[in-house]
Amino acid sequence: MRVKNNxxxxxxxxxxxxxxxxxxxxxxxxxxxxxxIAKIRYERGGAPAVIYNSxxxxxxxxxxxxxxxxxxxxxxxxxxxxxPEYYTQSQ
Numbered sequence: 001m002r003v004k005n006n007x008x009x010x011x012x013x014x015x016x017x018x019x020x021x022x023x024x025x026x027x028x029x030x031x032x033x034x035x036x037i038a039k040i041r042y043e044r045g046g047a048p049a050v051i052y053n054s055x056x057x058x059x060x061x062x063x064x065x066x067x068x069x070x071x072x073x074x075x076x077x078x079x080x081x082x083x084p085e086y087y088t089q090s091q
Contacts, residue, residue, distance in 0.1 A: 028068065030054035037067040039083070040075045048075045 028050040037060070038052040050072050057064035074081060 028052065030057075036083075037064065038071040040071050040081050048072075 027047075030053070031051050032053060032055045034051055034053040036053065037056050038050055040048050041051045043049050050068050052064065052068050052071075
């Protein structure tokens, strides 16, 4: 029982550290003219910002949070960031 409790404690600490690391985003701002739901844009000084289209988000409701977090995850995982036009249907 003690080993199980220790494993749960270690897992909880790891999960908490992961969440703190992943959610350490710079900031978010809305841009109703953005042609996408959400994307990462690097501001002056190289700070990443999640930019999202508030009009589209109003239409899709809670699903908007998925797209905002998804965009942020690409930056957190150091993925190269390209506009959607970069990708073709065959990729």
